[in-house]
Amino acid sequence: MDRRDFLRTLVTRTGIGAGVALSGAAGYLGYHQPRREFYVDPFAIGGEDLPERLEIPEKAVVVGGGLAGMAAAMELARRNFEVTLLEASDDPGGKLTGWEVDALGERFPVEHGFHGYFDQYYNLNELFEAAGVGDVFTPAPGYPVKFRERPLEVFGQAPKLFPLNILSVVQQSDSLDMLPILMNFKGMLPVMDMFRYEYGKTFSRYDNIDFMTFCREQGVYDPFLATVLHPFSDATMNRMEVLSAAEALRYFHFYFFGSPEALGYRITKQDCMTALVTPVMRMLEDMGVNVVTGARVSRLVAEGDRVRGVVTGIAGGQEVMRVPYSSVREGEWYAATSPEGVPVLVTLRTGEYVAFDATCTHMGCPVHPVDGGGFFCPCHAGVFDSEGNVVEGPPETPLAKLDVTLSGDQLVLRRSVAGEGEKMLECDYCVLASNVRGTREIIGRSALGRPEFEQRIAALGEADPYIVWRLWLDAPVSSADYPFYTVSGYTYTDSVSIFSRFQEPFISWSARTGGSVVELHAYAIAPEDIRPEAEIREVMLEEMHRMFPETRTASVLYDVFMQQDNFTRWAPGDHGNRPETETPFRNLMLAGDWVKVDAPVFLMEAAVFTGRLAVNAISRQESLRSTPLPIVSMEGMFA
Template identity: 35%
Template sequence: MNQLQPAFTSSMISRRIALKLLGLGTLGTLVGYSRFSKPKPSIYQQDSLSLPYQLNQQKSVVVVGAGLAGLACAYELSQRGFKVILLEKSANLGGKIASWTIEFGQESFQMEHGFHGFFPQYYNLKSIINDLKIKDNFKSLDFYSVVFSPETYSYQPEIFYPSHSAFPWNIIDLAFWSKNCLKWGINLTNINHWQVFQAIAGFQIPKSFDQLDNIAVTDWVKNGFPQGLYDLYFLPFAKSTLNSPDTLSTGELLQFFHFYFFGNPEGLAFNGTKDDMGTSLVNPIVTAIKKQGNEVISEANINQITCENGIITSLNYQSGMAKNNVAFWVDKNPILSNKELTYYGASDRVFLETAKNQETISLTCTHQGCTVNKQEDGTFLCPCHGALYDQQGKVLKGPAKQNLSRYKIQQKNEKSAQLITAHPNSLETPKTLEADYYVIATDVPGIKHLWQLIEGDINPDFTQNIEQLAIANPFAVARFWFDQDFDWKYSDFTSISGYKLIDSITLYHHIQTQFIEWAKKTGGSVVELHAYGYKEQEFPTQEALLNTFEQELYEIVPELKKAKVLHRELVNQKNFSGYPPNSYNYRPQTTTEINNLFLAGDWVKMPFPCGLMERAVSSGLLAANEILHQEGLQRRKILTVRPEGLLNI
């Protein structure tokens, strides 16, 4: 059985591997892998026939979720003549790329969920950007750095320049640029290292998942993986999946690396937005959807989905921030809970059980969404902006203006509780939508919640697949405004490795217009720090997150110790998609057994390599294409990188 084992125990190179390795040079020449003949993107899905582009009769679609997946799906269908209604639970459109206004002093700024890089192999996202003619909303970040903690590693910083070369030239360029190439730890006489190379350069769907989806990255690399290669590249980029390596499937990591490196013909370059993501990307897509006469409804709370005879027949929702009577389940938080206090939820969605054990109080600050901390005197204090609430959650001191919400406990068990609002402030009658097609394009908590609202006969096996979807460890973003600038010789977005919390640093006053102008006016700086998939037991509260972020920032940039922190913002969520071992086979696909219901999101099983924002957009376009196909219309061309590694050719 030719299968890569976790411990790499094989004692000799198989004949098949040897022949593949010996043929790499010739193969590279034959397929045109050179600096002078760059491979082109692969076409995943394209109709061979010339089919109609526009509908010739009225058809309607309800898309639930206005993140990138839902936006991409709604955009494509809106341009084809469908009547689209896009529903979003939040007040801010865009999901994980949403923006919102924050204020300090006399000024206001656009805050977002963190810096996002746009890579040249984001073909499907770029195609929408080209459609909308908004390429000028983006700027090149020129180069990319990885900086290592001197207390943890002895590596020099890694610098990635745009080579615009495909594999293997991008790896050759990397070795040329790297001051650490002699520390990669690669031993060509070591059979284990050849097997690592085979796994990396031989990626294939579903083969790589069949072989390696059952093992976490940290377990896979324990035996026979070049240590320097892991420290320098695999660990920082594995965390960029927003999953911790000890809970990330090795199959998913290989897909990630294939998409960004080994199958990528575009080279190591990326752009950022000139303004916030809402202004630069979300708003233009929403405008294009509305321009066709479609509806985009924010603050939409769905409370019922009806399924009859194998199709969705209707959906009910209430609009506005009115608290409705829809119950929801939330898991107990064993890290925060103790003998006296019981907490539910995590990150920016935490609930504290009251003394009577019949209600909970939401600890989400009503100002900007940080999680408040219970004080010794029973009051609740926001660690971000200082809002103070009394023991019942009533505002004692601003900037918050609304009280903390309270929820009744309808039922509970040892692991979770079902909550419902204690004081609904609206008796609004739910609105009913009836459509030809429905697309659920939410995050993982969203699809789990909505699936519980479906009334009708549902395949229990598919329901189990939905329930098994995982959520990654929490993600945190801290943004600091300082009264002075500092010297920085690395990229404006830099990966950081070897610290307890910080995984990246972004200099917003070098990238986005509003912060560039603010820095010119004040002489200050705006710095953003990311923590990908941190461990909750190590940082159980947002106060611990903020304090650690600030402490480690001063280690990275000692000059800022003398600066004054003018303002700080924290974004802390636990809703990113998880890709744990043994999750690939049960991951839902775009189509479902409900004939007019389709799924989209970065948690959907994808038939070709993709990652992060491109994965979300591609899933939305796949859902749109399924609907177009059912209506006999031309599907949108979907592109990807080379779908397989060189060793599979």
């Protein structure tokens, strides 16, 4: 073979080799791209030939009117159950709820907090489609991150294909350059590890450490941590330092590495109560669901391995707690919490003891006394007068007064005999879709005699408190190019939504007045940053001024400041102990974003997914067809 023949052969062979290698890699990547699939449901039985509906209706009670409860109620009604949905608050929707405020001579809707609706929320989208919510969404133009010390970065609109999606994150970022990344490829290996998400392995390896430690121990490339992982993981509303690394890996798998939908998300053109919750509630009522709001479930009644009924209200005369009478002084409120977690306020008024159950009747947050008499609920700005009557805000029912008697040196606080009393609703099935606190209280009061289950419920926790602060300003936020920003590096603020950019009636109000309406969120406030409200307001205002300097000269015309601590906690070590869909009671199922599932779902999608799964578990017992549950890829590409 002469030299020319040798070279020709070499080029041909290596060319073919490279071609084969490339097409092999392309084939592998093509085959392993994240895709929408169906959850392998442990409760699914049989197939198309099974009946979808009961012939003779059975009674089902759903506790909690958030997304999990709404999804469960819809699935049960579709199967011909006679469904009662009990919601403690006067308004349904849970964390999607909303109400109206009188401000500046007009009436405005306010919501629990801005929400983004991601394209891979397949189960949530099916719920909204079934309710015919219509054209209520606008696609968000990207995912901008405002850093304290660095210029804005805009992510989003990433290609759906790996590795283009990860490359596009780097390419879209001004502070992440390909060359240093390639030189620091070791620091990117743990990021590649995120493509290996696999429920069993990921949770057994990483649930016991926090995500910050995971990133440090794995040596994640610092700029990638600061620019991408930190700001995005803050959106779990659990701080990285106390967030389970396994939950964080599931979160990134669900929102990015395992999702075929890239970072596409939508926002609502109207407040979510009007756009989403009301149509879903209307659908439920059309399907025959009996929706009862203002119905706080106090306990379950069980017999053997079945729940017989659900009790609302609290028996009159029942002792709540005792407090030493010497600690209660004339004109001052004494605050205490009962062993069951009921907040109480007691005072001496012109020689007479007065006590309240300090649980806000709107969504169950503790109220606190304010100067000049009366009480304020920091969760949704409910105002009560000194007799506990509603003055302003979303609550509709007065605070519950407690009867006070003196026994030795103790004041005994009891449920008022004149109160509502207990009512029991019998049921064949019950889906407990209350939030973490509600579920803990209900199970805590039920004396079920199942210590392991009760311990698992008692161990559920909430994340650090968060703040949602809606402000009406007398000037536009003219430097804001986006409706929503994730924020990184500030003491409090984690996101900013410019409602006057994307939602009515704020767009029209802004056009008429030249003002703007902004919502600041502060997630998972670290214990060392918990300060009096006035100080937090001052710092957050300063943070807004720094982000949008033109707001420095703007006046706040009206505002609604809400601080609460009811967000689900995903701390290291929590997962293994979490309660699952099924319980020791054959006819009691659990649903909510806190329920243990092996599927890659999170937040709103987890709420709806678990609501549907709970009804699939019931369907199995009744030999009914189950609902197929769409999910993103169950495992990472390289798992």
